[in-house]
Amino acid sequence: MPLNIRTVALTLALGALILAPPAHAAEPKRNGEGANSEQQGGSDGAGIYAAARVQYSGSVTKTGSTGNISSADVNWSPPPCWYAPYLGAKDFKKEMSKNIETAKNQPGMTGHAGAAIGEMQRHYEDDYGWTDTPGYKDYNVDKDGEGMFWAAVENPAEPDILKRKACSDLPFWVDNGEAPPPQYEQAITPEMLAALAYQHMELPGTKVSLAPEAITKVNLPTWAWLDEAVFDEVQATAAINVPGFNIQATTTAKPKSLTLSPGTTDATTIPADGGCPIVDGRIGEPYAKGKAKETPPCGIVYHRSSNGGTIPLKAALTWEISWTGTGQAGPIGMPDGTIEATQDITVEEIQSVNR
Incomplete structure (x- = not known):
C-alpha cells in the first residue's frame, strides 16, 4: 500500500479505535490548592489515553484548568499533546485486542481502512513492522512487568484540536528505565512537565x-x-x-x-x-x-x-x-x-x- 494511502487508512483506523481509560483512570480527581491535583489528558472520553496521569501539586488551579499567568513570550506555549506510559503488556493486549475487534465490525471498515486495521492487528500480534516501528509478538506479553506501552495524550487546555491530535503514532513499547525511541520527540520529559506546571500555576492577584x-x-x-x-x-x-x-x-x-x-x-x-x-x-x-x-x-x-x-x-x-x-x-x-x-x-x- 503506498505510504500516503496507508497514512490516510491509519488515520481512519485510529478514528474508529477507541482505547477507553482503564477502570483506575476514570474521572480525574480535583483537590484544593496546595494538595495534589490529578489530570488525565483528553476531554471527551474518546481517543487514546495514558493511564499515567500528570499529577499537579503546589500553587495550582483547584479545577485543573489553565492558571492565571500569561507568558510574556507570545511564541511560548505548553505542549498540546505528548506520549506517556499507558498500560503493561497483558492489560494492553486485553484492551487493544477488544477494541480492534470492535473497530473491524464498524460500518465502513472495508477497503483501505479495513486493511489498516488488519495491519495494526498483525503489528501487535505477529511481529509485523509498521513504517519505522518494529512489530510485537503477542503484544509483548512475555515482557509483562518489564516495561509499558506508551500512547498519545491530548492536553485538554489546548484550544486547537489539530494540535491536540498531532501525537498520532500507534502505542509503542518502552522498557523500564529506558528512554523512548528517538523518533518520538513528543514523549513526555521534565521540561514538558515544567511547561504544564507553568500552565496550571495559580499566582496571587495583583491588587495595587x-x-x-x-x-x-x-x-x-x-x-x-x-x-x-x-x-x-x-x-x-x-x-x-x-x-x-x-x-x-x-x-x-x-x-x-x-x-x-x-x-x-x-x-x-x-x-x-x-x-x-x-x-x-x-x-x-x-x-x-x-x-x-x-x-x-x-x-x-x-x-x-x-x-x-x-x-x-x-x-x-x-x-x-x-x-x-x-x-x-x-x-x-x-x-x-x-x-x-x-x-x-x-x-x-x-x-x-x-x-
Missing part, C-alpha cells in the same frame, strides 16, 4: 495599594505599592509516577517588576516608563503622613479629572519563571509571566476657595 485610594486629585501624586506578601516565591509541580518511569518538574515564580498603565494619556507615570522595579525586596513605598509633597518611587499623576466617571488603571506584575526537574543540576530559565489587574480610579479637580 494606592494613596489616595480610589479617589485622587488632579496633579496630586498617587502613591502605588504592593503588599509584601506578594513577594513570596510560588511553586507548582507536575509529575508522572509509574513503575519504571518517574519524572517530575517544579516551576518557580518570583516577582520581578510592576508596570502601571494609567488608562489615559493625560497622566504621568513614576518612573516615566511606568515600570516599578523591586528595590530592597519591595515594589513602591507605602504612603505615610507627612509625605504629601514628596515624589513617590512608584506612582501616577493625573492631569485631568475623570469628569464624574472613572479611569481604568492597569497594573501588570511580571514574574521571573524558572524550573528544576529530574536529571537537572540547577534552575533553568523560562519566559517571564505576567498577571494583569484593573482598578477604577476617580480623578477630581482640587477645590479652592477665593477670599
Whole structure:
C-alpha cells in the first residue's frame, strides 16, 4: 500500500479505535490548592489515553484548568499533546485486542481502512513492522512487568484540536528505565512537565495599594505599592509516577517588576516608563503622613479629572519563571509571566476657595 494511502487508512483506523481509560483512570480527581491535583489528558472520553496521569501539586488551579499567568513570550506555549506510559503488556493486549475487534465490525471498515486495521492487528500480534516501528509478538506479553506501552495524550487546555491530535503514532513499547525511541520527540520529559506546571500555576492577584485610594486629585501624586506578601516565591509541580518511569518538574515564580498603565494619556507615570522595579525586596513605598509633597518611587499623576466617571488603571506584575526537574543540576530559565489587574480610579479637580 503506498505510504500516503496507508497514512490516510491509519488515520481512519485510529478514528474508529477507541482505547477507553482503564477502570483506575476514570474521572480525574480535583483537590484544593496546595494538595495534589490529578489530570488525565483528553476531554471527551474518546481517543487514546495514558493511564499515567500528570499529577499537579503546589500553587495550582483547584479545577485543573489553565492558571492565571500569561507568558510574556507570545511564541511560548505548553505542549498540546505528548506520549506517556499507558498500560503493561497483558492489560494492553486485553484492551487493544477488544477494541480492534470492535473497530473491524464498524460500518465502513472495508477497503483501505479495513486493511489498516488488519495491519495494526498483525503489528501487535505477529511481529509485523509498521513504517519505522518494529512489530510485537503477542503484544509483548512475555515482557509483562518489564516495561509499558506508551500512547498519545491530548492536553485538554489546548484550544486547537489539530494540535491536540498531532501525537498520532500507534502505542509503542518502552522498557523500564529506558528512554523512548528517538523518533518520538513528543514523549513526555521534565521540561514538558515544567511547561504544564507553568500552565496550571495559580499566582496571587495583583491588587495595587494606592494613596489616595480610589479617589485622587488632579496633579496630586498617587502613591502605588504592593503588599509584601506578594513577594513570596510560588511553586507548582507536575509529575508522572509509574513503575519504571518517574519524572517530575517544579516551576518557580518570583516577582520581578510592576508596570502601571494609567488608562489615559493625560497622566504621568513614576518612573516615566511606568515600570516599578523591586528595590530592597519591595515594589513602591507605602504612603505615610507627612509625605504629601514628596515624589513617590512608584506612582501616577493625573492631569485631568475623570469628569464624574472613572479611569481604568492597569497594573501588570511580571514574574521571573524558572524550573528544576529530574536529571537537572540547577534552575533553568523560562519566559517571564505576567498577571494583569484593573482598578477604577476617580480623578477630581482640587477645590479652592477665593477670599
